Amino acid sequence: MRSLFLLLATAILLTATACSAPTTAFTFQGMLTDPVKKPLTGSYDMTFKLFDAETAGTQMGSTVATPGVSVNAGVFSVSLDFGLTVFNGERRWLEVTVGTDVMTPRAEITDAPYAMFARTAQSVPWSGVTGAPTGMPPSGPAGGDLTGTYPNPAIAANAVGATKLASDAASLNKVSGGLLTSSGGKLGISEPSPNFPLHFGSVLGDKIALWGTTGAHYGVGVQSGTLQIHTDVAGSSIAFGYGQSTAFSEVMRIKGSGNVGIGTTTPATKLEVLGTVRMTGFQLGTSATAGQVLTANATGVGTWQALPSSLPPSGPAGGDLTGSYPNPTIGTNAVGNAEISDVDWSKVTNAPASFPPSGAAGGDLTGTYPNPTIGTGKVDSAKILDGAVALADLAANSVDSAKIVDGSVALADIAANSVNSSKIVDASIALADLATGSVDSAKIVDGSVALADLAANSVDSTKIVDGSVALADLAANSVNSSKILDGSIGSGDLTTDAASLNKVSGGVLTSNGSVIGLGTSAPGFPLNFPNALGDKISLYGNTGDHYGFGIQSSLLQVYSSTASTDIAFGYGQSSALTENVRFKGNGNVGVGTTNPLAKLSVVGDIQSTTGLSAGTTNLPSYPLQVFGQSATLDQQQTAQNGHAYGTASMWQSFTAGATGTLSAVQLNIGATNGVTPWNGNISIYSGEGTGGTILSNQAVYGDGPLETRIFVLATPCSVTAGAKYTILLNPWNVSMEWRMRNADVYPGGITDAGAGYDYWFRTYMAGSSAQPALLVEPATLNVGVGTRSPGYKLHVIGTLAASNLPSGDYNNVQWNPATGQFWQDTSSMRYKENITPLVDDFGKLLQAEPKTYTRPGNPDRREIGYIAEDIDALGLKPLVMYDQQGRPDSLNYEKMVLYLAEIAKSQQKEIDALKAQVAALTAGKE
Structure with a gap:
């Protein structure tokens, strides 16, 4: 039978103090009386146990034995510690044994110990709450050196004097509200440990304002992955150069409109360069109907037009022509002997059959034409025995053309070598004196006919036996154009090599074997300058x-004539040229386009193995876009429990699930021991293994250890559904790793290690259209990833991932699922309006039940937390975040701290009331 009674066991207090570390112990107070309710005084051995039910049930945690508990006028107080795990949000009862007497009923534990592990903070440990106090804030009016009301008192005016400050107490940190810190000659702004001459804290936002105090300004800022240098409005610009602000030499300008100028302060396009641009890649799309050509109007505006059926010339004529097209005339002296070939007399229109002479006869004749007579002493060839008149028979200068009947001296009348220049009066032999074919080289002493021996127009081709004049027959400079009837020498008149290039070109052209020199006497190439x-x-x-x-x-x-003319490269012929590259006179270069609008305009794909630095100057009202081909996942194997490594090649085969174009592969690879950088090549083979045809091959580069990496194929290849193909990884003199699973988890292929292994891989099929992977909107400079209409400075449609984030005591960042926006959760009243006390049924939070769960696609990772719909159903809407459709989406666990604090305040009031009751009950009984 019990001899003692436990009358009161409701005073339960947390034992942690404001200056101590968190503890799991709490204080239990009670009153011990005898059976007649008389308070006892003395020392008693007590034992405490914790159960999950008021009667019977299961003991939770260990038994706490407390011998020699001091009891004074019935009142005792002990410190109990059952650990943290027993208080998981479920109800608990305390069983007290005094000596051998078990006190009944058990005392239910109030909510005070649950402040160590409140249900609402089950998934948010107190240590994880930013700025969590080590104890509950005080309340009531402040005094001493303080003024105002707790928990937010202020230092009273003039409360801190020199005597209150220790040596070096007034450091930058003290006088700047903690914003400035100096250390080792380095200055930190919101950075307690500066490592650079001027070091800002790692918090996103504005950093330096060069002009302006609030809102938009000239300054420097940082956002996620972005260093920002900005002006205040779209009408302002950013300039780069050297010198000083008031004497500034500018080399580059970024306009607020988004236009960039290099060498110009007024860029009118997205990128305008006054000078030379160097880039390793650029892509610009365009289209036209097959067979059309790009035609420019007078202002330079180009349009695609059908190829005209004819091309009438226009403009001033040149060369041998003068005047203007389409009706030019032949220029003066433009036609020489080179332009006219032999003219047959029979081809002359209305040419007479004969030319009867008239008038008085002369020379060897006398009388009147057409019936003259031979003058006295006149001899013709009929009177002379053929070949009888030798050179010796003729006195020097004894025969001139007057003594010979025109045309009467035939070739047979003249003995070989009978006539030399000394026998002929200079310029006395006229064309009419020579019968057709009357002179060949045998009748002329080599080199004997001098220039002075020939009268003007005295020799034409009819007087020379075809091919009979050899090079040796002509003395040096013996023939000039005045001695030859224009157009009278035909090709048949010249023997092979009769007139060398230097003889007919005045020495401008020289031949040397099979090569020709133009202005050089010793050519070494087919045409040598x-x-x-x-x-x-x-x-x-x-x-x-x-x-x-x-x-x-x-x-x-290589040049054209003016800035409005171009140079084109291609194949075919001038009138039907297939053009590949064009150099505009203004300096623009087009590859695949005849109308490049920028320094380099390319129609087609560009591949660069060393990087890409490019811009665009076309249509500045359009956004800058980086296009990617939409792709769909076809095959994959992502199970893993190890990896293969080495310098030897590794391969994985797969079976294509669809017919189309394989555009990319994704592999989980890296360098052994994280070697940086590494390189190799990836190949796609037809068939299983590396014995088939190579369909695609390219060099690949990377840094660091194993991670998933996507490789876009430089040469996309066609695959057929159901057919097997192979991915080969070939390291270049570095040990590489490839994640794998040592089980046949992918039935569609095998590896170089055998059928019982499969590497980590994914294959992607190219889509039907290109999509913008990255877009910069020119009017707002907003950047979009996966969207054509970015509404914010960075607008991403899809999943964001970050790694290696810095740690520290930073402001919290909140996300609104309804708008997709992130923002900094600031606490200063400078950013708040309409401040009123929060009124709510805070105790409802105690009704929430924490859950454990997994997420789709990750069944092995269990998490704990509340369900947003449950909190919403309790009416605690300030703690719920809603999506665009107004559905509960997520919870603001940090705001739950406010509710916990109010619950703790309520408990504190109850504790204070219980203390007052205990004090009243024990008053005067000590």
Whole structure:
């Protein structure tokens, strides 16, 4: 039978103090009386047990034995510690044994110990709450050196004097509200441990304001992954250069409109460069109907037009022509002997059959034409025995053309070598004196006919036996153009090599075997110019600017005539050229386009293995977009429990699930021991293994250890559903790793290690259209990832991931699922309006039941927390975040601290009331 009674066991207090670390112990107070309710005084052995039910039930935790508990006028107080795990939100009862007497009923534990592990903080440990106090804030009016009301008192005016400050107490940290810190000559702003001459805390937002005090300003800021240098409004600009602000030499400008100028302060396009641009890649899309050509109007606006059926020339004529197209005339002296070939007399329109002479006869004749007579002493060839008149028979200068009947001396009348220049009066032999075919080289002493021996127009091709004049027959400089009837020498008149290039070109052209020199006497190439700087070839134009080729120091020049003319490269012929590259006179270069609008305009794909630095100057009202081909996942194997490694090649085969174009593969690879950088090549083979045809091959580069990496194929390849293909990884002199599973988890293929292994891989099929992977909107400079219409500075449609984030005591960042926005959760009243006390049924939070759960796609990771719909159903809407459709989406666990604090205040009031009751009951009984 019990001899003692436990009358009161309701005073339960947390024992942690404001300056101590958190503890799991709490204080239990009670009153011990005898059976007649008389309070006892003395020392008693007590034992305490914790149960999950008021009667019977299961004991929770260990038994706490407390011998020699001091009891004074019935009142005792003990400190109990059952650990943290027993208080998990469920109800608990305390059983007290005094000596051998078990006190009944058991005392239910109130909510005070649950402050160690409140249900609402089950998934948010107190240590994880930013700025969590080590104890509950005081309340009531402040005094001493303080003024105002707790928990937010202020230091009273003039309360801190020199005597209150210790040596070096007034550091930058003290006088700047903690904003400034100096250490080792380095200055920190919101950074307690500065490591750089000027070091800001790692908090996103504005950092430096160069002009402006609030809102938009000139300054520097940081956002996620972005260093920002900005002006205040769209009408302002950012300039780069050297010198000083008041004497500034500018080299680059970024306009607030988004236009960038290099070498110009007024860029009118997204990128405008006054000078030379160097880039390793650029892509610009365009389209046109097959067969059309790009045509420019007078203002330079280009349009695609059908190829015209004819191309009438226009403009001034040149070359051998003068005047204007389409009706030019032949220029003066433009037609020489080179332009006219032999003319047959029979081809002359209305040519007479004969020319009867008239008038008085002369020379060897006398009388009147057409019936003259032979003058006295006149001899014709009929009177002379053929070959009888030798050179010796003729006195020097004894025969001139007057003594010979025109045309009467035939070839047979003249003995070989009978006539030399000394026998002929200079310029006395006229064309009419020679019968057709009357003179061949055998009748002329080699080199004997001098220039002075021939009268003007005295020799034509009819007087010379075809092919009979050899090079040796002509004395040096014996023939000039005045001695030859224009157009009278036909190709048949010349023997092979009868006139060398240097003889007919005045020495400008020289031949040397099979090569020709133009202005050089010793050519070494098929067409050789002299080693002199300047213009070399003019393709169009006579003087000044022209289409041609030239040489300057260490420079080969290919040029057109004006800035409005171009240079084109391609294949075919001039009138039907298939063009590949065009150099505009304004300096723009087009590859695949005849109308490049920028320094480099490319129609087609660009591949660069060393990086890409490019811009766009077309259509500045359009956004800058980086396009990617939409792709769909086809095959994958992502199970893993190990990896293969080494310098040897590794491969994984797969079975294509769809017919189409394989555009990318994703592998979980890296360098052994994290070697940086690493490189190798990836190949796609037809068939299983590496014995098939290589469909795609490219070099790959990377840094660091194992991680999933996507490789876009430089040469996408066609695959057929159901057919097998192989991915090969070939390291280049570095040990590589590839995640794998040592089980046949992918039945569609095997690896180089055998059928019982599968590497980690994914394959992607190209989509039907290109989509913008990254977009910069020019009007707002908003950046979009996966969206064409970014509404914020960075607008992402999809999943964001971050790694290696810094740790520290930073402000919290909140996310609103209804708008998708992130913001900094600031606490200063500077950012708040309409401040009123929060009124709610805070105790409802105690009704919430924590859950344990897994998330889709990750069944092995269990989490704990509340369900947003449950908290919403309790009416605690300030703690719930809602999505765009107004559905409960997430919980603001940090705000739950406010509710816990109010619950703790309520408990504190109850404790204070119980203390007052105990004090009243024990008053005067000590």
